[in-house]
Amino acid sequence: MLLSLVLHTYSMRYALPAALMMGTAPTYVLAWGAWRLLSALLPARFYRQVDDRLYTIYQSMVLFFFENYTGVQVIIYGDLPKDKENVIYLSNHQCTVDWIIADMLAIRQNALGHVRYVLKDGLKWLPLYGWYFSQHGGVYVKRSAKFNEKEMREKLRAQMKAETPMYLVIFPEGTRYNPEIPKVIADSQSFAEKEGLAILKHVLTPRVKATHVAIDTMKDYLDAVYDVTVAYEGTVDHKGQRKLAPSMTEFLCKECPRIHIFIDRIELKDIPEEQMYMRRWLHERFEIKDKLLIEFYDAKDSKRRNKFPGKSVHSKLSLKKTLPSLLFLGGLTASMLLTESGRKLYVKTWIYGTLIGCLWVSIKP
DSSP states (O other): OHHHHHHHHHHHHHHHHHHHHHHTHHHHHHHHHHHHHHTTTSOHHHHHHHHHHHHHHHHHHHHIIIIIITOOEEEEEEOOOSSOOOEEEEEOOOSTTHHHHHHHHHHTTTOGGGEEEEEEGGGGGSTTHHHHHHHTTOEEEOOGGGOOHHHHHHHHHHHHHTTOOOEEEEOTTSSOOOTTOHHHHHHHHHHHHHTTOOOOSSSOOOOOHHHHHHHHHHTTTOSEEEEEEEEETTOBOTTSOBOOOOOHHHHHTTOOOEEEEEEEEEOGGGSOSSHHHHHHHHHHHHHHHHHHHHHHHHOSSGGGTTSOSSOEEEOOOOGGGTHHHHHHHHHHHHHHHTSHHHHHHHHHHHHHHHHHHHHHHHHOO
């Protein structure tokens, strides 16, 4: 009986956040859809301004749970500008929480609404969200030989034409670094060896296509590239071996005490333009990441473990940044669910919104 109660209490740690984050999705999509229709005859930049504001509201609510609710300590190293910029954000990829890390940095620059993602193609089928991410400026790409460079360039050019603020998140590894799937790591290392590149231990060999297309297309539009390295404290077992980074569920269950984020701001002039040279440059950036993570996880001096070198700042996010959005979206959703007509609209939004979204992304990239 006691064990069941403990397990139930543990599960509630993520059940409440999940219910609110998913439960407010129809409300959000209805608000966004209404604005999409109203703005149809307006210049694209007006649609983008309000869309970015709506996105800020929703993602602020998400960050309430991932920062304020969990109480995680966010430790920032390096150079994070205070002012918002048009940037490409390059990061190592370990788990689903990596998507939230970009939000954590963006909100500290008042640029949360500007976050857009380069996403793997399969995610476009997500209910409601898959369609919306594309409308918000996200770019879906296929891997390897199926990668459509022309399609990505056209999408980015459309964003620039609409004067869309850009905080474009790319994970160049293409898939997550997962210690529990050693074959993926071994294949990545074998590929690097075959190509005469340095073999990496804590990250995978990066792929350059999406990064090259993004930088080459927007080189006159961007202010900088943010090279971001993320480490989740507590992801080493008793033998000192790397463990799987926390999933969103585990993170919301407060299983990660601290996140360490190292930011290196790179000027566009310091990045080679040709793809062949950019590929070498990108691999060198991942070599730097690997050295940072080796220091973090494997440093012989135990005092140097679980932190990156250099000065750091414990950055705590104020409730003023997140709680109002939670109350606003939660209140709107609760009001809808209190009436019979509201509940019908809510259910229909889930069903028809998902069907329309899937139809849309199957026809238009």
